[in-house]
Amino acid sequence: MKKGGPWRRLGLTRPELRAWALYDWANSAYVTVIISVLFPIYFGQVAAEGLVPREATERFALGSALALGVVAVLSPVLGALSDRAGILKRLLGGFVALGVVCTAALGAVGRGDWLPALVFFGLGNVGLTGSLVFYDALLRHIARDEELDRTSTAGYALGYLGGGLLLVVHLAWVRWPGWFGLPSVEVAYRLAFVSVAVWWLGFSLPLFLRVEEPRPAAYTGQPPVVSFRAAFAQLRDTFGELRRYRQALWVILAYLLYSDGIGTIIRLSALYATELGIRSEALILSILLTQVVGIPSTLLFGKVAARTGPKPALLFALVVYAGVCVLAWFMRTAWHFFALALLVGLVQGGSQALSRSLFARLVPRHKASQFFGFFSVFEKFTAILGPAVFAATARLTGSSRTAILSLVFFFLAGAGVLGRVDVAAGVRAAREAEARARGQD
Numbered sequence: 001m002k003k004g005g006p007w008r009r010l011g012l013t014r015p016e017l018r019a020w021a022l023y024d025w026a027n028s029a030y031v032t033v034i035i036s037v038l039f040p041i042y043f044g045q046v047a048a049e050g051l052v053p054r055e056a057t058e059r060f061a062l063g064s065a066l067a068l069g070v071v072a073v074l075s076p077v078l079g080a081l082s083d084r085a086g087i088l089k090r091l092l093g094g095f096v097a098l099g100v101v102c103t104a105a106l107g108a109v110g111r112g113d114w115l116p117a118l119v120f121f122g123l124g125n126v127g128l129t130g131s132l133v134f135y136d137a138l139l140r141h142i143a144r145d146e147e148l149d150r151t152s153t154a155g156y157a158l159g160y161l162g163g164g165l166l167l168v169v170h171l172a173w174v175r176w177p178g179w180f181g182l183p184s185v186e187v188a189y190r191l192a193f194v195s196v197a198v199w200w201l202g203f204s205l206p207l208f209l210r211v212e213e214p215r216p217a218a219y220t221g222q223p224p225v226v227s228f229r230a231a232f233a234q235l236r237d238t239f240g241e242l243r244r245y246r247q248a249l250w251v252i253l254a255y256l257l258y259s260d261g262i263g264t265i266i267r268l269s270a271l272y273a274t275e276l277g278i279r280s281e282a283l284i285l286s287i288l289l290t291q292v293v294g295i296p297s298t299l300l301f302g303k304v305a306a307r308t309g310p311k312p313a314l315l316f317a318l319v320v321y322a323g324v325c326v327l328a329w330f331m332r333t334a335w336h337f338f339a340l341a342l343l344v345g346l347v348q349g350g351s352q353a354l355s356r357s358l359f360a361r362l363v364p365r366h367k368a369s370q371f372f373g374f375f376s377v378f379e380k381f382t383a384i385l386g387p388a389v390f391a392a393t394a395r396l397t398g399s400s401r402t403a404i405l406s407l408v409f410f411f412l413a414g415a416g417v418l419g420r421v422d423v424a425a426g427v428r429a430a431r432e433a434e435a436r437a438r439g440q441d
Contacts, residue, residue, distance in 0.1 A: 012151065017151050019210035020151070027131065029166045071126055075130065086213060089208060096131050099131060103197040136372045137368040148361055149357045156349040156353040160291050163291060169195075248371065265407065269344075289342060294345045297345060310358040317354075325405060361423070362426035367433075386407065390404070390407065
């Protein structure tokens, strides 16, 4: 077998790249099990016992929104502190620790414990989304320009695989608890939550052991300074310099638009399908189908981007997403839903991974964390604008089918803005900024 084996075929040819990509495998268990599938079910059926369904849904939505708001406020400031003080990995580790502890605590949530459930779930979301700010920024430090797309897509593919495998195990626990020596379905759920915490922590360790802490002196020639005052000053300077990074700003705006569409599909597709009478078993199978299809298709996006660049591949994904919205208007049966899940699986991981790698190549290394902090702030709006447009359209027209068509706007508008991005000019601007920081200009 060729040295490196499967890792080399994934494009992860160095230990630090492999360790970095494994964090996608680690945290995707939380996304799949806690956010997408099992915890929402457990909250509605067990933790929110005693609440009417409308109250349970409203409180769950409020807890999610508050968690996103906390990260939106913290991430730019902490990103600037990370860049200035050289503590990226320590901040990443702090958010991982918060997420792991709160996820494990969900295993202690019982019937009627809706408030502690929301507290632990909300703080777990803060841990996850906060960690991703610094994890994504780390990509700019460990990968060469020609490695960015392959490394990012490999990470997403590993995330699909890891999250999907653990979800299958958990679904078996929940469906047949007696086979695994578990006394009840409720215990199976609670054990699943604890196992996600263990999984997340265990597979995060290679990143902390094998990836070096980026040092500000390597890019700016200045010693690290742990100071919030210095962080705020650097954040203010960067905000004032954003016009120098026009191509990165175009990417942020494009991502704000099309990620609104992607996020709305992820959050509301199950409710839309339920409204049409599609059974929960079909919904869970469709999520697994998306996970399975996402593995090879995300890797394929990385290979295509290596030849064409990330922009054309992203534009293709957005066209497919627009088609998904149109086809969803015609959806009638579970088989239609499976077909749509297949299409989403083909482009979801690739579009998100290439968005990350495209933005990473357009920002200077010494300001990567704070730029990804800005990126994170705009990303949080995707939890608001897309669903709001969907809800408003549904209310005005009286039809969720018409509302799903409204999402086409986000993909076409996002593609239009993305088409304006001059990647080569953006890369030059970022490298010139790095040269100025080193005093070479």
